[in-house]
Amino acid sequence: MWLIIGLILGAAFLGLMMGLRTKKISLTWYEWLIGAIGVLMLLFTVQNYFGSLAEVEPKAAYLFLLVTGLPSLVLLAVAWQLAARRAKQS
Amino acid sequence: MPNFHSIVSRRDFVKALGLAGAGIGTAAATATAPMFHDLDEVIASPSAANERPWWVKDRGLYQPTLEVDWDIMTPPDGRVSGQQTETQIHYLGSEEVKRRLSSNIMSPNVEAAINNTPGKTLRDQALGFSSIVPMMIHGISFMGPGLIPTPATTGAPKWEGTPEENSRMVRSVLTFLGAGMVGFGEISSQEREKIFYTYHKQVPNKRQVFEDVDVGYEGTDKYVFPDRKLYKISMSLPMSREMYRTSDRSSLQFAANVSRYRHFSMLQPAFQEFIRGIGYHCYGYPVPQAGPMPAAVSAILTGLAESSRNSGYCISPDYGPVSGFFTFITDLPVEPTTPIDAGIWRFCQTCNKCAQNCPTQVIPYDKEPSWELPTLYGKPDIIHPSGKRMFYANHIECWMYCFEGGCGTCMATCTFNVNGAAMVHDVVKATLATTPMFNEFLWKADKTFGYGVKSGEEKEDWWDLSLPSMGWDTTSFSKHGGY
Numbered sequence: 001m002w003l004i005i006g007l008i009l010g011a012a013f014l015g016l017m018m019g020l021r022t023k024k025i026s027l028t029w030y031e032w033l034i035g036a037i038g039v040l041m042l043l044f045t046v047q048n049y050f051g052s053l054a055e056v057e058p059k060a061a062y063l064f065l066l067v068t069g070l071p072s073l074v075l076l077a078v079a080w081q082l083a084a085r086r087a088k089q090s
Numbered sequence: 091m092p093n094f095h096s097i098v099s100r101r102d103f104v105k106a107l108g109l110a111g112a113g114i115g116t117a118a119a120t121a122t123a124p125m126f127h128d129l130d131e132v133i134a135s136p137s138a139a140n141e142r143p144w145w146v147k148d149r150g151l152y153q154p155t156l157e158v159d160w161d162i163m164t165p166p167d168g169r170v171s172g173q174q175t176e177t178q179i180h181y182l183g184s185e186e187v188k189r190r191l192s193s194n195i196m197s198p199n200v201e202a203a204i205n206n207t208p209g210k211t212l213r214d215q216a217l218g219f220s221s222i223v224p225m226m227i228h229g230i231s232f233m234g235p236g237l238i239p240t241p242a243t244t245g246a247p248k249w250e251g252t253p254e255e256n257s258r259m260v261r262s263v264l265t266f267l268g269a270g271m272v273g274f275g276e277i278s279s280q281e282r283e284k285i286f287y288t289y290h291k292q293v294p295n296k297r298q299v300f301e302d303v304d305v306g307y308e309g310t311d312k313y314v315f316p317d318r319k320l321y322k323i324s325m326s327l328p329m330s331r332e333m334y335r336t337s338d339r340s341s342l343q344f345a346a347n348v349s350r351y352r353h354f355s356m357l358q359p360a361f362q363e364f365i366r367g368i369g370y371h372c373y374g375y376p377v378p379q380a381g382p383m384p385a386a387v388s389a390i391l392t393g394l395a396e397s398s399r400n401s402g403y404c405i406s407p408d409y410g411p412v413s414g415f416f417t418f419i420t421d422l423p424v425e426p427t428t429p430i431d432a433g434i435w436r437f438c439q440t441c442n443k444c445a446q447n448c449p450t451q452v453i454p455y456d457k458e459p460s461w462e463l464p465t466l467y468g469k470p471d472i473i474h475p476s477g478k479r480m481f482y483a484n485h486i487e488c489w490m491y492c493f494e495g496g497c498g499t500c501m502a503t504c505t506f507n508v509n510g511a512a513m514v515h516d517v518v519k520a521t522l523a524t525t526p527m528f529n530e531f532l533w534k535a536d537k538t539f540g541y542g543v544k545s546g547e548e549k550e551d552w553w554d555l556s557l558p559s560m561g562w563d564t565t566s567f568s569k570h571g572g573y
Contacts, residue, residue: 044513051512056332056555059540060512 005046009039025087031079038075045069139427140271140393141569143516145523146407146432152278154390154429155436156397156480159461163284163477166384168291172473172485181467181486195344195496208549209340218341218496222348225355225378232308232376234362241369248369253425260323260424263364267357270326271408271567273392274424277320284477285387291380298382306373313382315373321424324385324392326406326413327353330561331509334412335542336549337502338449344496346561350414351378353560361418370422385415393427396434399481400444400453400500401474402488407432407519409566410506433523434506438481440526441533444500447543450491452484453500503542505533510566 020027027035045068052061139148149155170177178187193199195218202210241248251259261272282300289295290313297312306315333346358374365372375381386404389395395404398411405411407430445453459480463471466484474482491497501507508515518536521528536542544551558564 048512048514051514054511055509056551057509057512057539057541063539064512064514 001050005043023087025083027079027083028086031082034075034082035079038072038079041068041072041075045072140273142407142430143520145520146430147523148393149429149431151275151426151428152280152391154397155431155434156390156478157459158479159477160280160284161477162461164475165284165286165288166475167289168287168380169289169295170472171291172489173291177473178486178490180472181469182490187490190490190494193495194493195341199495208547209336209342211550213553214341214345214550218344218348221345221352225348225351228355228359230355230358230375230378232313232373233306234366234372234374235359236363236366238363238367240366253423256422257425257427260422264323264325264357264361265567267360268327268353268564269357270328270413270562270564271394271406272326273324273389273394273427275322275324275388275392275426277322277419281322281383281391284475285383285391287383290376290382292377305371308376313373313376315382315419316371316421318421319423321420321422322383322388322392323418323420323424324388324394324415325418326389326394326409326415327357328409328413328562328566330557331410331412331502331507332552332555332557333561334498334502334507335544336552337499337543338491338497339495340498340549341496342549342552343498343502346412347496347498349561350416354378354414354416358416358418365420365422368422370420372422373419375416381417382419383417385417388417389415391429393430396430396432397438397480398434398444398504399438399442400448400483401480402483402485403501405434405438405504405506407434407506407523409562410508411501411504412507431523432519433526436526437505437522437529437533440529441505443503443505443533443537443542447499447503448488449497449499450484450487452487454481454483456481499543505536505541508536508541510563 019025045064048064049061049069052058052064152158152160168174170180172178175187182190198215198219199207199210201207203212203215206212257274260274264272286298289297294311296309299312299314300317301314302317303314304316304318306313308314327350329349330346333340333342336342354375355378358378362372362374373382386395386397386401389404389406390397394415395406395413398405403411404415406413439457439459442453442455445451445455460482461476461479463474463476464482464484465471466473466486471482473485488497506519518532522532
């Protein structure tokens with residue numbers, strides 16, 4: 001699973017860098033930080049969701065989606081919107 | 091090998107230089123590594139110690155996280171534990187004990203079988219009863235079978251290894267035979283006096299004594315250990331966590347509970363024969379349920395586990411509370427392993443999940459452990475040896491309830507009774523080992539996330555799960571790859 005996630009992450013990062021370069025957008029340090037925290041939390045959620053299902057602990061699995069998964073998506077959305085709105089203004 | 095703490099062979103010297111070189115190159119990593127005082131320690135230490143995660147810290151010999159006062163400690167007496175009928179009668183009276191044991195875990199519960207009560211269906215009960223049968227068939231003994239050739243009978247020289255080599259060898263043998271984790275220790279004079287049972291737990295409660303003999307023996311009224319340098323080997327036999335989660339009043343939990351005795355009744359004779367086969371002696375259990383000393387004490391002193399809120403069991407940082415522990419006594423020199431600090435005992439002083447879920451409410455809710463023995467039913471506590479600062483549960487009521495219909499809820503619901511697939515468990519264990527301020531939050535989160543016992547029909551889900559052989563993951567303690 002981690003190999004596939006690593007490949008997806010690598011491709012996504014490459015796509016992000018190419019997109020930023022094409023559109024001539026540079027991210028601020030706090031946008032990078034918020035995005036990185038969001039990605040780490042998302043990875044933590046994915047691992048614990050599938051891990052908890054493997055442990056036959058479905059309640060724990062669903063709570064991970066709520067407790068760490070939702071905030072991770074919020075953080076990623078915040079990082080994206082900060083960058084997008086700044087790019088729109090300039 | 092003759093070079094332990096004396097002469098260093100060229101091979102060992104080069105090996106040690108390699109270790110030293112690696113140490114220089116990785117200064118940051120070695121900042122937290124154990125300190126070695128001479129070259130022999132560098133060579134010797136890694137082989138004797140258990141490999142553990144970084145957050146499990148070694149303590150000094152005889153310094154467990156549970157506070158112990160050897161001066162006031164009294165030895166355990168196997169005749170008066172909470173499991174003994176005579177002791178139960180002492181506190182409750184014979185009529186009450188007779189009434190309570192009129193239905194017990196070893197008798198069929200026909201009504202539950204007819205009603206398909208979860209945890210007590212016909213097939214649940216059949217599995218519970220059948221799980222214990224091999225232990226009844228395979229008799230084990232204090233001295234072992236004595237069937238295989240030994241150096242004394244063949245004339246071959248007996249095995250001579252360093253204590254570290256012996257520890258590593260014994261760990262390999264016991265792991266092969268089915269053990270989980272293995273720890274070692276010397277038998278000190280204070281252990282002889284204060285850790286060994288004065289009288290064995292198994293009826294007819296033979297005395298345990300040390301005599302000036304070369305080889306111990308079993309007498310008609312005593313188990314005799316030789317009055318010479320002896321060592322203890324402590325080992326765990328993990329059990330099915332999932333079956334334990336069907337507690338309480340569950341024959342599935344009972345099947346898991348007795349699985350350790352079933353495995354041990356096959357393991358012990360083989361191990362005793364191995365030790366004889368290399369020219370030494372191994373004093374074992376006369377029955378799988380009771381050995382020379384409380385197995386939890388031995389497990390704690392050899393660093394396999396830490397104490398817990400319910401003093402009836404101990405908790406391993408590697409596998410949690412759902413393990414059985416056993417202790418062999420031997421004259422084969424082994425290198426001691428030390429007690430550990432994984433933050434477990436400290437965590438138990440904040441967490442009281444087991445106390446909340448205990449069906450008999452006999453586990454204390456106290457915030458602080460105590461040196462004082464409690465009174466039980468208005469009488470002095472005679473079932474616990476003194477000299478330990480811990481939480482004293484009422485193990486009369488606890489064992490009566492277990493005998494009546496089976497329990498194990500405390501172990502099943504314990505915050506440490508978690509599986510290993512989700513990485514959050516390692517994060518939690520590392521956090522509570524290093525940052526106790528989160529303990530309260532962590533055990534409440536454990537409750538919220540739904541870990542612990544199953545209820546109602548969920549108990550029967552066990553029959554449809556695909557779980558490892560014998561109900562536990564035997565690779566849990568393996569450090570080599572390929573599994």
